[in-house]
Amino acid sequence: MSVGTAPLDWTGGAALAWVAGAATLYWLGGRGRSARAGSGRRTAEFAAGLCAILLAVDTPLDGLADRLFWAHMGQHVILIAVAPPLLALARPWSRMWRGVPLRLRRPASRLLAHDPRLGPLRHAASFIGEPIPSWLVFNLTFLVWHLPRLYDASLSSGPLHALEHLTFFATALLFWTRVIDSPPWRSRLSDLGRIAYLASTLIVGWAFAIALALAGSPIYTGYAERASRPGGISAFTDQQLAAGVMWVPGSIAYTVAILAVAYRWLGTHSGPSEVGVPRPAGNP
Numbered sequence: 001m002s003v004g005t006a007p008l009d010w011t012g013g014a015a016l017a018w019v020a021g022a023a024t025l026y027w028l029g030g031r032g033r034s035a036r037a038g039s040g041r042r043t044a045e046f047a048a049g050l051c052a053i054l055l056a057v058d059t060p061l062d063g064l065a066d067r068l069f070w071a072h073m074g075q076h077v078i079l080i081a082v083a084p085p086l087l088a089l090a091r092p093w094s095r096m097w098r099g100v101p102l103r104l105r106r107p108a109s110r111l112l113a114h115d116p117r118l119g120p121l122r123h124a125a126s127f128i129g130e131p132i133p134s135w136l137v138f139n140l141t142f143l144v145w146h147l148p149r150l151y152d153a154s155l156s157s158g159p160l161h162a163l164e165h166l167t168f169f170a171t172a173l174l175f176w177t178r179v180i181d182s183p184p185w186r187s188r189l190s191d192l193g194r195i196a197y198l199a200s201t202l203i204v205g206w207a208f209a210i211a212l213a214l215a216g217s218p219i220y221t222g223y224a225e226r227a228s229r230p231g232g233i234s235a236f237t238d239q240q241l242a243a244g245v246m247w248v249p250g251s252i253a254y255t256v257a258i259l260a261v262a263y264r265w266l267g268t269h270s271g272p273s274e275v276g277v278p279r280p281a282g283n284p
Contacts, residue, residue: 014162015057019050025099026092042090049086052078057165066155067230069223070241077245079165080142081253084172088180131178131189135197138175139204141167146208148219155222175201179257191265195258202254205246212243 026046055061056078065072097105112118127133145151145164154161177185179194189197218224218235229238 013058015053015165019053019058022092022096023047023050025096028099029095029097030099042092045086046090046092049083049090052083052086053169056083064230067226069220069235069238070245073242073245074249075165076142076168077250079168080172081250084169084176085180085253085257087173088176088182091182093182093184128174129178129185131187131193131197134174134178135201138171139201141171143204143208148221151220152222155220179261191261191268194261195265198254198258198261202251202258205250205254209243209247209250212246213240215239 026043056075061071061075065075100108112122128137145154145168154164176182178187178189179198181187187194212219218239220239223238224235226235229235233241
């Protein structure tokens, strides 16, 4: 977020550099390789995920979020529930890794996989990647950043706000790769486990949205003290709109994922007649 800029400025910055770097590695990693089934779809998903990041933090929406809570909540929804699942679906990680020059890739692989000094880091990464720790890291990150004192502090500090957005995106990517198999990361959750994982997170988001909607007054000083807002809305109306953004658009990705996983689970647990397989002769 670009603190202090006009609401319709295009901001540029670290997010644009990250997106450009990721796109470059993806392109380099795919050179000289024949197209595989589904590669076109995954490239589209990857591009859509990168565009979603830019939409959140590198378009006029970023400047508007300085003055409107609902626009700011829209940024968070995009960084948590739009860009990460698209990137998880795209599975770009191996291809991006191949984009790194071989003279750097080989020693980096040996260092990360075998250096004893990095043993504690590998164990920590393995632990955080488990379903319950990843669920806790994602949901606690979301809730802690929305505590009034910390949230107001981020509104007045560019670096702190950049850290907020980075942790939202990083923990969301961790979360969604527990739901969507995205090699080399594969979830250890069963289909029913993934449904519970998603539904419980959906409830956390709903609870936060309800708390915003039912609050008797604005809870964030950074927005409440603004003398005016685009559209002339009050701080309280702005907060209720933010609750609506969290409640409805913020629920779409989780709901779609729950339905997709449930459909897959039902398909694998249906009887022969239910999935269109002919019954053996002689059976009624």
